[in-house]
Amino acid sequence: MQQTYGWPFMTVHRAGLQKCLVQGAAESGVVQLHLGNFITEYDFDNTRFKVSGKGEKEPEWVQADVIIAADGVKSKAREAMLAREGIKDEVEDTGQAAYRIMVRRSAINEDPELLPFFTGTQSYRWIGEKRHIIAYPIDSGDLFNMSTTQPDRHFVQADTWTAVGSKSEMLKTFHDFCPRIQKLLNLVPEGEVLEWKLRVHKPLPNWVENKAALVGDACHPTLPHIAQGAAQAIEDAACLGVVLSKITSKDDINSALQVYQRIRKPRTDWAVMTAAENSKGLHTDDKDARNAAFASSDPGSNPDKMISREVHDKLFLYDVAKETEKAFDELFADVKAHPSAPPRAARM
Numbered sequence: 579m580q581q582t583y584g585w586p587f588m589t590v591h592r593a594g595l596q597k598c599l600v601q602g603a604a605e606s607g608v609v610q611l612h613l614g615n616f617i618t619e620y621d622f623d624n625t626r627f628k629v630s631g632k633g634e635k636e637p638e639w640v641q642a643d644v645i646i647a648a649d650g651v652k653s654k655a656r657e658a659m660l661a662r663e664g665i666k667d668e669v670e671d672t673g674q675a676a677y678r679i680m681v682r683r684s685a686i687n688e689d690p691e692l693l694p695f696f697t698g699t700q701s702y703r704w705i706g707e708k709r710h711i712i713a714y715p716i717d718s719g720d721l722f723n724m725s726t727t728q729p730d731r732h733f734v735q736a737d738t739w740t741a742v743g744s745k746s747e748m749l750k751t752f753h754d755f756c757p758r759i760q761k762l763l764n765l766v767p768e769g770e771v772l773e774w775k776l777r778v779h780k781p782l783p784n785w786v787e788n789k790a791a792l793v794g795d796a797c798h799p800t801l802p803h804i805a806q807g808a809a810q811a812i813e814d815a816a817c818l819g820v821v822l823s824k825i826t827s828k829d830d831i832n833s834a835l836q837v838y839q840r841i842r843k844p845r846t847d848w849a850v851m852t853a854a855e856n857s858k859g860l861h862t863d864d865k866d867a868r869n870a871a872f873a874s875s876d877p878g879s880n881p882d883k884m885i886s887r888e889v890h891d892k893l894f895l896y897d898v899a900k901e902t903e904k905a906f907d908e909l910f911a912d913v914k915a916h917p918s919a920p921p922r923a924a925r926m
């Protein structure tokens with residue numbers, strides 16, 4: 579990865595990534611965080627939103643120049659945008675669920691069979707019929723992070739972010755996986771099995787309403803099978819950073835946001851589709867066909883899209899800030915001339 583793309587492939591705890599983003603925002607000197615607030619209503623005509631704060635405080639309207647709604651797969655901003663078009667917002671079940679679990683190095687008692695998982699830099703994928711596990715060390719090798727996918731048996735409530743799953747159900751689900759997996763799963767502390775329902779949304783026709791835009795899972799929630807949900811959300815942010823820095827009048831905010839959508843949508847549509855395709859290949863019932871596909875694949879193209887060279891090239895040879903810089907003037911002029919034209923294919 580370092581040789582081909584210039585950077586190592588790193589795996590990181592999501593809390594660690596979030597801390598870096600918070601630190602970067604704080605160091606910019608222009609970001610103020612207001613934590614513990616819940617947005618209950620949007621007024622896109624006047625670029626404002628209603629916030630209910632902690633405790634007894636009355637809900638209040640907050641006036642903005644631009645609204646960037648990064649409120650996740652259950653986005654209230656998306657619901658409000660679709661409502662203006664008379665469309666009911668519906669998140670789709672994928673029929674898949676995930677356990678998110680971690681094993682601490684202190685728990686393995688330096689077991690030589692498990693130690694390499696903590697001391698290397700590799701990621702691992704174990705594949706079985708209708709199920710897989712992806713795992714990698716994080717936190718400087720103190721933790722081995724494991725994320726599974728299996729058919730959703732509806733024991734996860736759709737309206738919670740995560741639920742505590744049953745360890746015995748998890749063990750049952752992966753009972754036929756290899757002995758090292760059995761050891762690892764048994765070491766997960768009772769009560770630390772998180773279960774997520776994997777949900778997506780039909781591709782949206784539009785991410786922008788007046789001076790408000792959706793980013794991340796709010797507009798392109800995805801299955802996690804090429805590990806691109808957060809990555810694409812961060813690319814969205816980089817693109818927004820460039821387009822908003824290009825304009826000199828608040829009157830151009832909507833046009834800048836339209837440019838953002840035209841640049842980002844083709845790429846995120848591709849990433850969402852590739853992740854969905856990958857689950858078909860990985861989770862097939864036809865073990866022999868799957869194994870034959872792996873055995874006959876050439877180095878450039880792998881049935882597991884997550885390690886396919888073609889997919890890597892598309893993901894890692896792309897510099898979103900540079901591409902936005904390059905495309906901005908032409909797309910901005912086009913948006914100004916034809917504000918409601920369908921998105922032109924930008925380079926992805």
Ligand SMILES: Cc1cc2nc3c(=O)[nH]c(=O)nc-3n(C[C@H](O)[C@H](O)[C@H](O)COP(=O)(O)OP(=O)(O)OC[C@H]3O[C@@H](n4cnc5c(N)ncnc54)[C@H](O)[C@@H]3O)c2cc1C
Pocket residue numbers: 615616617618648649650651652653654676678725774776793794795796802805806807808809810811
């Ligand atoms: C099992 C699994 C594995 C994954 N693995 C990877 C991976 O390896 N790599 C990768 O890149 N991505 C991965 N992802 C995807 C990644 O987690 C998401 O794409 C990413 O978190 C999306 O970020 P976001 O900021 O758009 O939304 P979120 O992370 O969902 O954040 C939304 C935030 O908005 C807040 N919010 C919601 N509504 C309101 C409101 N009304 N008012 C105020 N706040 C509100 C929420 O509390 C939350 O903090 C994985 C996802 C799953 C489920």
